[in-house]
Amino acid sequence: MRFTPKSELEQRCAKLQELLKLRDIDGAVIIQNADLFYFSGTIQRSHLFIPAEGRPVLLVKKSYERAVEESGLENIICLESLREMPAILQSYSHKPLKTLGFELDVLPAVQYLRYQKLFSPVEIVDASSLLRTVRMVKSSYELQILKEAAALHGEVFSMVRETLREGITELELAGLVEAYSRKKGHAGFLRVRGFNQDLVFVHICSGRNIVPSYFDGAVGGKGVGPSFAQGACEKPIAKNEPVLVDYGFVHEGYMVDQTRIFCIGELPGHLSRAQEVALDIMEKMKKAAKPGVASGKIYDLARQAAEESPFGKHFMGFPEPVAFVGHGIGIELDELPVFAHGFETPLEEGMVIA
Incomplete structure (x- = not known):
């Protein structure tokens, strides 16, 4: 198990603070799990406040003990009630709070309205593009984890090559790949920011089943039915047809994503x-x-x-x-x-x- 180093968290927060100052935003409140993990090193139920100037503070609802163990941030406190937040945030800011940035690209409308009322008359603005900009360029620490993930990814594709056989169903092969991946330490899910973008972490489809579906990708697969119309179905895999394996491996919170084509026999010429x-x-x-x-x-x-x-x-x-x-x-x-x-x-x- 790997915990994000304190120096790494400090560098990330400092980059965000530079962008907050450029946009004249007094601070950012981070709630969404992916952003929370990136900037604090934990996904325990929390609000992370990063002021434009000053030290970040993590306000934890649950679990405080795990947050302290997992996060390298200096300031970690228990939050008993949301009503405490305005005063706590103000105490960690070097100037009066007039604008606060939230992740408005993912924050549910009901929660947005709640925060708007809670922090009034402070203006709530969208800081999601700033957070995503900081995350866009990976550090050497992140690149090392991604390289490790890629090596594990390659092992799984080798397993597919050894396991694929005529007559095995897409679902059966997907299940074997999922089990093998979990043994290798795969987290068992993919984090996706887009709304309604539910994804299995292994898409296996073959022949005419390599078809588009509702989610934002080039192909989707038939899936198990209209309730989840993507990925593998019960179709047996045949000779001389393309077998698409679209697969993401998650290692220590970071994922790599590849699609490869396999075939039992030979693909038709075209x-x-x-x-x-x-x-x-x-x-x-x-x-x-x-x-x-x-x-x-x-x-x-x-x-x-x-x-x-x-x-x-x-x-x-x-x-x-x-x-x-x-x-x-x-x-x-x-x-x-x-x-x-x-x-x-x-x-x-x-x-x-x-």
Whole structure:
């Protein structure tokens, strides 16, 4: 078990404080689990207050003992009632609080209204883009965890190659992959920021079942039914058809995400050629992804390469393609930057892209 070092937390909070000052926001209140883990090192039920100037404080409802054990922050206190928060936050701020930033991209409306009433007349503004900007560039500490996750990820794909056989159902194979992953320390779930983006951590679909579905991805799979219309179903896997394994491995809170194609036998000629085109596009993207290049330019390059091939209309899902070809990844599956048309985020060293 790995606890985030105090120095790492301090650097993250300091970066956020710089952005808060630039936006003239007096402090940020962090509640959502992914952000809470990133900035405090724990997901115990808490509010983390990071003032624009001064020391952060973690206000814990439950469990205080675990929060103290897991977090490297200096100021950790028990919060008996939300009514105490305005006075506590003010005591940790170096100036009167006029504006507070919250994660309005994920905060439920009912809670927003509650906080608005609680902190009145303080203005509540959206700080989610600032939090995501800080998280976008990974530190050497984070990159090491992601490399470890990638190594474990590779072991699971090797297991798929050894386990895949004609007649095994998608569901059976998915179950074996999930069990093997858990033995390797997988957390057993994927964190996704987007609303209604429920995901299993292993998508296995084959042949004609490699179809789009409701969630924001190029393919989805049939799933077990309309209540969860994604991923594996009871279809037996046959020879000479593509078997898609879209899989995220979560290690020490961080995930890597890959999709690979397997086949028992040989793919039909046009599908084999499509695989070659996809690999060629990926290589072009890797060569073009340099510091300073706008993230949207990588998407434009990939789309142009696809349209110059015989498979342009199939790029990123047919007949309903998604409008991106890559995304940041880390604590959440859908982090910044996004490789999509019109996005101008300059790429930086330390960004991790799926």
